[in-house]
Amino acid sequence: xxxxxxxxxxxxxxxxxxxxxxxxxxxxxxxxxxxxxxxxxxxxxxxxxxxxxxxxxxxxxxxxxxxxxxxxxxxxxxxxxxxxxxxxxxxxxxxxxxxxxxxxxxxxxxxxxxxxxxxxxxxxxxxxxxxxxxxxxxxxxxxxxxxxxxxxxxxxxxxxxxxxxxxxxxxxxxxxxxxxxxxxxxxxxxxxxxxxxxxxxxxxxxxxxxxxxxxxxxxxxxxxxxxxxxxxxxxxxxxxxxxxxxxxxxxxxxxxxxxxxxxxxxxxxxxxxxxxxxxxxxxxxxxxxxxxxxxxxxxxxxxxxxxxxxxxxxxxxxxxxxxxxxxxxxxxxxxxxxxxxxxxxxxxxxxxxxxxxxxxxxxxxxxxxxxxxxxxxxxxxxxxxxxxxxxxxxxxxxxxxxxxxx
Amino acid sequence: xxxxxxxxxxxxxxxxxxxxxxxxxxxxxxxxxxxxxxxxxxxxxxxxxxxxxxxxxxxxxxxxxxxxxxxxxxxxxxxxxxxxxxxxxxxxxxxxxxxxxxxxxxxxxxxxxxxxxxxxxxxxxxxxxxxxxxxxxxxxxxxxxxxxxxxxxxxxxxxxxxxxxxxxxxxxxxxxxxxxxxxxxxxxxxxxxxxxxxxxxxxxxxxxxxx
Numbered sequence: 001x002x003x004x005x006x007x008x009x010x011x012x013x014x015x016x017x018x019x020x021x022x023x024x025x026x027x028x029x030x031x032x033x034x035x036x037x038x039x040x041x042x043x044x045x046x047x048x049x050x051x052x053x054x055x056x057x058x059x060x061x062x063x064x065x066x067x068x069x070x071x072x073x074x075x076x077x078x079x080x081x082x083x084x085x086x087x088x089x090x091x092x093x094x095x096x097x098x099x100x101x102x103x104x105x106x107x108x109x110x111x112x113x114x115x116x117x118x119x120x121x122x123x124x125x126x127x128x129x130x131x132x133x134x135x136x137x138x139x140x141x142x143x144x145x146x147x148x149x150x151x152x153x154x155x156x157x158x159x160x161x162x163x164x165x166x167x168x169x170x171x172x173x174x175x176x177x178x179x180x181x182x183x184x185x186x187x188x189x190x191x192x193x194x195x196x197x198x199x200x201x202x203x204x205x206x207x208x209x210x211x212x213x214x215x216x217x218x219x220x221x222x223x224x225x226x227x228x229x230x231x232x233x234x235x236x237x238x239x240x241x242x243x244x245x246x247x248x249x250x251x252x253x254x255x256x257x258x259x260x261x262x263x264x265x266x267x268x269x270x271x272x273x274x275x276x277x278x279x280x281x282x283x284x285x286x287x288x289x290x291x292x293x294x295x296x297x298x299x300x301x302x303x304x305x306x307x308x309x310x311x312x313x314x315x316x317x318x319x320x321x322x323x324x325x326x327x328x329x330x331x332x333x334x335x336x337x338x339x340x341x342x343x344x345x346x347x348x349x350x351x352x353x354x355x356x357x358x359x360x361x362x363x364x365x366x367x368x369x370x371x372x373x374x375x376x377x378x379x380x381x382x383x384x385x386x387x388x389x390x391x392x393x394x395x396x397x398x399x400x401x402x403x404x405x406x
Numbered sequence: 407x408x409x410x411x412x413x414x415x416x417x418x419x420x421x422x423x424x425x426x427x428x429x430x431x432x433x434x435x436x437x438x439x440x441x442x443x444x445x446x447x448x449x450x451x452x453x454x455x456x457x458x459x460x461x462x463x464x465x466x467x468x469x470x471x472x473x474x475x476x477x478x479x480x481x482x483x484x485x486x487x488x489x490x491x492x493x494x495x496x497x498x499x500x501x502x503x504x505x506x507x508x509x510x511x512x513x514x515x516x517x518x519x520x521x522x523x524x525x526x527x528x529x530x531x532x533x534x535x536x537x538x539x540x541x542x543x544x545x546x547x548x549x550x551x552x553x554x555x556x557x558x559x560x561x562x563x564x565x566x567x568x569x570x571x572x573x574x575x576x577x578x579x580x581x582x583x584x585x586x587x588x589x590x591x592x593x594x595x596x597x598x599x600x601x602x603x604x605x606x607x608x609x610x611x612x613x614x615x616x617x
Binding site: 145147148151152173174175176177206207208209212239240243244247270271272273275276277279280282283286287301304324325327328329331332339340341342345360361364366367368370371373374375377378381382385399400403404 | 424427430431435436438439442443445446447449450485488497498501504505508509512513514517518521522523525526528529530532533536537551554555558559561562563564565566567582583585586587589590593597
C-alpha cells in the first residue's frame with residue numbers, strides 16, 4: 001500500500017511539474033516564408049561540400065533556387081561534375097522541381113571536383129553556376145551519434161561501477177529466476193535415473209552472445225554433472241563452439257576436483273548444416289533417451305523440432321533463447337524457459353562473477369533510463385501538442401535529438 | 407533412366423525416410439539421417455576450404471597481396487594448437503579475439519536499433535497517434551506503450567517481483583505470453599506451407615498424381 005502511494009505520488013508530481021513547465025514563456029521557432037518574383041531573378045546559388053559524418057567518397061551539392069522553377073517550360077536542374085586534375089566532365093543527373101540537394105556518391109577521396117548546376121528551360125541551359133573546388137574525406141566521428149556515445153558512456157559507467165562494487169565484495173541483488181532452480185533438479189533426476197544429460201548451445205557460432213551465455217550456463221551445469229558423476233552429451237554444429245565447450249566442461253571438471261573424469265568425446269561436432277544437425281540431435285534424443293535436455297543459445301527453425309522430440313521422450317527440458325520467434329515453441333514444449341534477457345541473467349546469476357553481475361546491474365540502469373525517458377517523453381510531447389507549450393516542445397526536441405540515430 | 411529421374415526418386419525416398427521419424431525411430435530414418443549428416447558435413451568442409459582457405463586466404467594473400475588477411479590465417483593456425491598438448495592454451499587467444507571483437511562491433515548496432523530507435527518510436531508514434539484522430543491506431547499505440555514499459559519491468563532483475571512492482575511485471579508477462587501465442591500460430595502456419603511443399607513434391611514430381 002505504501003509502495004502504491006509512493007508510485008502515485010511520483011506520477012502526480014511528474015505530471016504537475018511538466019504541466020507547470022508547459023506554461024513557461026518561450027520563443028517562436030517557426031518563421032514565415034516569402035514568395036519570390038518570377039522576373040528579374042538573381043543567379044541560382046550553389047555550394048558543394050564534403051558530406052558530413054560519412055566514410056568518405058561522397059560530396060553533397062546544395063542549391064537555392066530564387067524562383068526559376070516557376071518559369072514556363074522549366075525542365076529541371078542539370079548537375080554536372082568536373083574532375084579538376086583530369087579535366088573530365090560527367091553529366092550526373094537531371095533533377096526535377098523540389099530538389100534542393102544531391103548527394104554524389106561516385107567520387108574518389110583522392111580527387112578534387114567542381115560542380116555546375118544549370119537551369120533547363122525548354123531543354124536548353126538558361127543559366128548555370130559552378131561551385132568552388134571540393135574534395136571528399138572520411139570523418140572519424142559521426143556527430144549524429146553523440147547522444148548514443150553519451151548514453152553509452154552512462155550505461156558503461158554504471159556497468160564498471162557495479163563490477164568494481166562486486167569485486168570489492170558488495171553483494172549485488174539479482175531476483176530469483178524460476179528456470180534456474182530446475183537445473184539442479186534436472187541434473188539430480190538424470191543421476192537417479194542413470195541417464196545422460198543433453199546440452200545444445202544453439203546453432204550459432206561463438207560470435208553470437210547467446211552462444212556465449214549458453215556456454216557460461218554450461219560451465220555451471222558441468223560442475224554439477226561432475227559432482228554427481230552424471231554423463232553429459234553435447235553435439236555441436238560449429239568448430240569454435242566445440243573448442244570453447246570442451247574448454248568449459250574441462251574447466252568445470254577440474255574445479256569440481258574430478259579432472260580424470262573429463263573426456264573430449266563429451267562434446268562432438270556433427271555438421272554445420274542446420275537440419276542435418278537437427279536430424280542428428282533428434283536421433284541422439286530417441287536413442288540415448290537423456291533424462292534432461294538443456295537448449296540454451298541461439299535457435300532458429302529447429303527449436304520446435306528439438307523441443308518436441310525432447311518432450312516426447314519425457315525429458316525435463318530447460319530452454320532459453322533471445323530469438324523472439326523461437327520463444328513460443330520453447331514455452332509450449334519445455335518445462336522451463338529463460339525468456340530473452342533471462343538467458344544472460346541466468347548466466348550471471350549462476351557464475352556469480354563480478355563482471356557478469358556488474359554487466360547485468362548496469363543493463364538494469366539502462367532499462368530504468370529507458371522507462372523514465374519513455375514516460376517523460378510521452379507526457380511532455382502530449383502536453384506540447386495539446387497546449388502548444390514551447391517549454392514542452394523544447395523537451396520534445398531534446399528527446400528527439402537524443403534518440404534519433406540518424 | 408536419366409539423372410533427373412534418379413534425383414527425384416532419391417529425394418522422394420529420403421523425404422519419406424525423414425518423415426518416418428513421425429512414427430518412431432527406425433532403420434530407414436537412421437540411414438537417411440546418416441546420409442544427410444555425412445553429405446552436409448562434407449559439403450561444409452568443401453565450402454569452407456574453397457571459400458575461406460582458397461578464395462579469400464590463398465588468392466587474397468598470394469595473388470592480390472592483401473597481407474592484412476595474414477592476421478586471419480595466423481588466428482586460424484593458432485586454433486589448431488589445441489592438437490598439441492603443451493601449447494594447447496594458444497588456441498584460447500583467437501577465441502578471445504573473436505568474442506571480444508564481435509561484442510565491440512555489435513554493441514553499437516544493438517544499442518542504436520534495439521534501444522535508442524525503439525525508445526524513439528515508442529514515444530513519437532504514441533504522440534502521433536494522439537494527434538492523428540484514428541481511435542484504433544491510438545488504442546494500438548497505447549497498448550504498445552503499456553507493453554513496452556511493463557515488459558521492461560519484467561526484465562528488470564535488480565528488484566524482486568513483489569507488490570505493485572510484481573503486479574506490473576505480471577502484466578508484462580501477459581503481454582509476452584499473448585505475443586508468443588500469436589507468434590506460435592503464425593509460425594505453425596508457415597511450417598504447414600513447408601510440409602505442403604514436400605507433399606506437393608511427392609504427389610506432383612514423384613508420383614505424378616497431381617498435374
